Amino acid sequence: MFFKFLWHDMSYGIFSRKKKFLAGFCIFFCLSFYHFLTLRIYEITFPEYFSISSTTADYFMALVGGCGVPEIQEGIDVGLTMPVMWLGFMLWMQFVSLYYPFTDLLGFGKHVMLLSGNRSSWWFSKCLWAVGNTAINYILIFLISTLCGLCTGGKLSLQTNWYVARELNMRLDLLTFEDTKNILPFFFLSLLVLIALSLLQMTLSLAISPMFSYFFLAAYLIAGIYYQNAAFLGNYAMAARSDIYISTGLSAGPGILVALWVIFLNVFLGYLLLGHKDLLGGGEG
Amino acid sequence: MKIEVVNVTKILRKCRVLDDVSLVMEQGTIYGLKGINGSGKTMFLRLLAGLIYPSSGSIFCDGKKLGKDISFPPDVGLLLEAPAFLDEFTAAANLRLLANIRQKVREMRIKEVLDQVGLSYTDTRKYRHFSLGMKQRLGIAGAILEHPQLLLIDEPTNALDTKGVEMVKELLLEEKEKGALVVLACHDFSFLEEISDYIYTVQEGKVFQ
Numbered sequence: 001m002f003f004k005f006l007w008h009d010m011s012y013g014i015f016s017r018k019k020k021f022l023a024g025f026c027i028f029f030c031l032s033f034y035h036f037l038t039l040r041i042y043e044i045t046f047p048e049y050f051s052i053s054s055t056t057a058d059y060f061m062a063l064v065g066g067c068g069v070p071e072i073q074e075g076i077d078v079g080l081t082m083p084v085m086w087l088g089f090m091l092w093m094q095f096v097s098l099y100y101p102f103t104d105l106l107g108f109g110k111h112v113m114l115l116s117g118n119r120s121s122w123w124f125s126k127c128l129w130a131v132g133n134t135a136i137n138y139i140l141i142f143l144i145s146t147l148c149g150l151c152t153g154g155k156l157s158l159q160t161n162w163y164v165a166r167e168l169n170m171r172l173d174l175l176t177f178e179d180t181k182n183i184l185p186f187f188f189l190s191l192l193v194l195i196a197l198s199l200l201q202m203t204l205s206l207a208i209s210p211m212f213s214y215f216f217l218a219a220y221l222i223a224g225i226y227y228q229n230a231a232f233l234g235n236y237a238m239a240a241r242s243d244i245y246i247s248t249g250l251s252a253g254p255g256i257l258v259a260l261w262v263i264f265l266n267v268f269l270g271y272l273l274l275g276h277k278d279l280l281g282g283g284e285g
Numbered sequence: 286m287k288i289e290v291v292n293v294t295k296i297l298r299k300c301r302v303l304d305d306v307s308l309v310m311e312q313g314t315i316y317g318l319k320g321i322n323g324s325g326k327t328m329f330l331r332l333l334a335g336l337i338y339p340s341s342g343s344i345f346c347d348g349k350k351l352g353k354d355i356s357f358p359p360d361v362g363l364l365l366e367a368p369a370f371l372d373e374f375t376a377a378a379n380l381r382l383l384a385n386i387r388q389k390v391r392e393m394r395i396k397e398v399l400d401q402v403g404l405s406y407t408d409t410r411k412y413r414h415f416s417l418g419m420k421q422r423l424g425i426a427g428a429i430l431e432h433p434q435l436l437l438i439d440e441p442t443n444a445l446d447t448k449g450v451e452m453v454k455e456l457l458l459e460e461k462e463k464g465a466l467v468v469l470a471c472h473d474f475s476f477l478e479e480i481s482d483y484i485y486t487v488q489e490g491k492v493f494q
Contacts, residue, residue, distance in 0.1 A: 004385065016373055108369050108370055108371050108379075108382075110363075110369065111363065111369070112382075112383070114334065114335075114357050114361055114363055115383065115387055116386060117355070117357055118356045119356050276338070278331075278336070279336040279337060
């Protein structure tokens, strides 16, 4: 029975969502293109950067790298440049996982659940759906940024150049590498954190409404921009705050453990919550 | 199937939607529920379906406690409020998805039930292009697809013309003949009177005959 749920979720909850994929393509192609424009501005301001050829990994990092920690210099808060691209990326990733489970729960999924005879299969199937949906959308965004990089003359590579650190407001003297660094470790850490956040959002949606859970997640992510702290999971999804790239960053190892803990906790809590939840619809005549 | 509702009270947002309801429902019988909007008819159907839990009291299906021994009644067909199907699929494809869950019925039955409700098996239109009446017909088809032992129907005549109402009447009587326990909530008192063996009034949380 569980595999029937899963098949339904994968086919209807992911593969038939062509409009969302198209919207994601347009948004992230444009956002990736912004990196190209930034490069051109750098070219005018700092011509020395352009002894380096940009790579497709630079495009991906510029999109999802986040921002360095706001600094205080000589008693003055130099402030923070809001990582708009990162925030847009994170909010999009949460948005694509937001509504499907609940439209399904109040619609066709309710029939499927009744016919299956239990609630738990529905929940565990939705958890796997969340993992699959997040991974597919994430890989799609990676491919879009790569395509944009190739279209604008970037070299196909998984090595990001040091100059991207400037775009992410990182302190260059604290970088853990000199010229280039492979993005794969961050790629997987960021994906794991996104999966944890989407499951957290799904569990919260059972307790409050999907819309409020989305706003809660947005506030949680924004708070994480101001504080580099393990309690704010979003920090682990920022390359600019990871010890892979910057010596003062958060360790990736505990990040993996925290993300896994959040995943398992939410799968379990969601199972308990759904088991006791009243499945109400619109009218109550 | 036999359903026993024992001292069930349901409180939602501090409002007593159902208040100490007790009744027994037997198979092969149609029970009609009448009441004004907001009287608790739909809530009562949801309770019977296991979609919501009583605040106090219990519901038993063939002696098994709903929400404890079983999550949902073992063999239930449901049409609550607006029918809910997948927009991108045809009528037959939607029913095929439902039939695939328990694999109790074959393709022939899908064709048969669509004919019964006046829809075409070969219609290539997607659900989102259906009229309200067509959606309601498909909702009824989905509910009776597997000849369930328990049939919970809310406002079956919604959006249907006179011919459609007659069709629903015949189908529900047919299911009753096959041994189903049918509980239906409807505004149309004359329809309820014609079809029901027992009529219950739902008023201010109380359910009485």
